[in-house]
Amino acid sequence: SQQGEEDPQALSIQEGENATMNCSYKTSINNLQWYRQNSGRGLVHLILIRSNEREKHSGRLRVTLDTSKKSSSLLITASRAADTASYFCATDGNSTLTFGKGTMLLVSP
Amino acid sequence: DARVTQTPRDKVTEMGQEVTMRCQPILGHNTVFWYRQTMMQGLELLAYFRNRAPLDDSGMPKDRFSAEMPDATLATLKIQPSEPRDSAVYFCASSFGLTYGYTFGSGTRLTVV
Numbered sequence: 001s002q003q004g005e006e007d008p009q010a011l012s013i014q015e016g017e018n019a020t021m022n023c024s025y026k027t028s029i030n031n032l033q034w035y036r037q038n039s040g041r042g043l044v045h046l047i048l049i050r051s052n053e054r055e056k057h058s059g060r061l062r063v064t065l066d067t068s069k070k071s072s073s074l075l076i077t078a079s080r081a082a083d084t085a086s087y088f089c090a091t092d093g094n095s096t097l098t099f100g101k102g103t104m105l106l107v108s109p
Numbered sequence: 110d111a112r113v114t115q116t117p118r119d120k121v122t123e124m125g126q127e128v129t130m131r132c133q134p135i136l137g138h139n140t141v142f143w144y145r146q147t148m149m150q151g152l153e154l155l156a157y158f159r160n161r162a163p164l165d166d167s168g169m170p171k172d173r174f175s176a177e178m179p180d181a182t183l184a185t186l187k188i189q190p191s192e193p194r195d196s197a198v199y200f201c202a203s204s205f206g207l208t209y210g211y212t213f214g215s216g217t218r219l220t221v222v
Contacts, residue, residue, distance in 0.1 A: 030208060031208060033210055033211075035211075035213075041215060041216075042113075042200055042202075042213035042214050042215045042216050043152075043200070043202075043211070043213040044213070045210035045211060045212065048209070048210050088152070092207060092208070095165070095207055096142065096154050096157055096165070096207060097154075097207075097211065098154070099144075099151060099152040100151070101151045102151070
């Protein structure tokens with residue numbers, strides 16, 4: 001399985017701080033995606049980075065991809081309480097997306 | 110905003126009963142997925158369709174699960190007979206294709222007692 005693994009499993013920070021989550025995967029990919037899931041809700045697509053890209057930005061989100069290390073990171077800058085959620089990376093090594101177990105982020109006011 | 114609609118939102122049923130979950134994908138999306146989420150296993154792909162044709166259902170227990178897409182506006186996931194280990198949240202998602210982001214529904218929380 002090329003399931004991505006997120007690290008850390010849980011992260012607790014204060015509002016205004018930056019949050020960094022990492023994802024490692026096992027096999028080659030075409031693209032890597034990050035999703036957010038609020039408690040009791042479905043997953044929401046945040047950003048997609050292709051294998052030939054190294055960095056991508058979307059608002060307060062910054063994603064990096066290092067295919068040589070088979071790893072990606074998601075940085076959320078100036079975090080807000082509303083960013084509290086689980087964050088998942090997903091890889092498409094074979095065809096469909098395979099999701100990791102996620103990082104639970106808690107942002108305290 | 111376009112959204113994927115799943116029904117029912119919650120379902121409690123007794124072991125042995127048939128359960129049918131429905132999904133209305135986003136109009137224009139040609140790929141539809143069924144995932145199951147549990148605390149232990151995380152998100153697991155059960156089946157997916159492209160242009161209504163089933164492409165992969167290897168993640169489903171074949172003896173009790175079936176997935177169909179009778180038309181472009183409806184995908185169904187059926188469990189018969191249901192078992193307590195089927196308790197999970199079942200998500201439907203749709204996409205323009207495998208290299209695009211997925212749009213997920215809100216899920217069906219299934220409890221089999």
